[in-house]
Amino acid sequence: MSKKEKDPKIQEKITEFKNLCNALGLKLTHQRLEIFSELCRSVDHPSAEILYKRLLKRISTLSLDTVYRTLMTFKEYGLIDKIETTENQSRFEVKMSTHHHFICKNCNKIYDFDWKDFDESALPDNLSNIGGVIHKSVIVYGYCNACDEKKNEKVNKLRF
Amino acid sequence: MSKKEKDPKIQEKITEFKNLCNALGLKLTHQRLEIFSELCRSVDHPSAEILYKRLLKRISTLSLDTVYRTLMTFKEYGLIDKIETTENQSRFEVKMSTHHHFICKNCNKIYDFDWKDFDESALPDNLSNIGGVIHKSVIVYGYCNACDEKKNEKVNKLRF
DNA sequence: AAGAAAATAAGTATTATTCTTATTTAGTAA
């Protein structure tokens, strides 16, 4: 039985998830519910392994394979997304309204951001030579503020 | 010794590569030259393994590890890029002028395209809360024309 | 031509993900 969520947004997503499982004929297992809930709560686009470690606290008998398998299933049914990265561990997030990703070159954290102007902009003409576009997104790279602060701390330690 | 390149663009990149190796103190080995040249010629953003298979025809003693190690080195020195994908095999390309990627949801081919308007557009303000941006790029998903044609062929076979 | 430092090949190791199978569970209908 999943704990009560404080955040009503997450509560809502979970209710929606339960309904979808029913509608899609997916059995609503304890594992699926916990995996989905944990991913809902995660703001950091976790890997299967990170999710697994977090979930072990709730389901001590959980297997890593179940996490992988369940994420695959969720992806097949369009409940979650696999994120584009250059890392070799895949990372995931629950399907959300259109948004984009800032990836820190130092800590590899992935932050969400909105960019309405981009969402509304027309794609370039030359794309029709390649194919028909279904979805577009932006990835930006840089150093996150958290990392900058840490770097400054270090510099200050050296200076004083 | 690398074969003469027909394409002067590629020839030029290879010459530049040789100079850069010198400048950076990277030994210009047969393997490095062939790996770089092959990646230059590749329009398909190949994986290490694909590159390795192509290169075996030229260097029969090449080891897959050398391909991985060399690609890592090239990336460290900024000569190539690792591409963002949702696949679990990394894919690569030689560093080129700013461009973006169309990824086919069916065949996973990655096509390059230009989008000057995007390149010149300002990022959204909310990004400063996250960090400082160094690089931005677009990924679009869809079905490439090649895949569409194949699908139509199949449909026609069924109809006639 | 000789020597030092760096790079390679081969084999091994590790990491990430998937498969196999026996057991358990969710959903359903009596």
Place this chain on the structure above:
DNA sequence: TTACTAAATAAGAATAATACTTATTTTCTT
């Protein structure tokens, strides 16, 4: 409820992707 069936899970084995170790070879310099 209970019993049944199909689907899902856990555990461990297997595979795939990438990285490490070390003896040998190569590049670059002198």
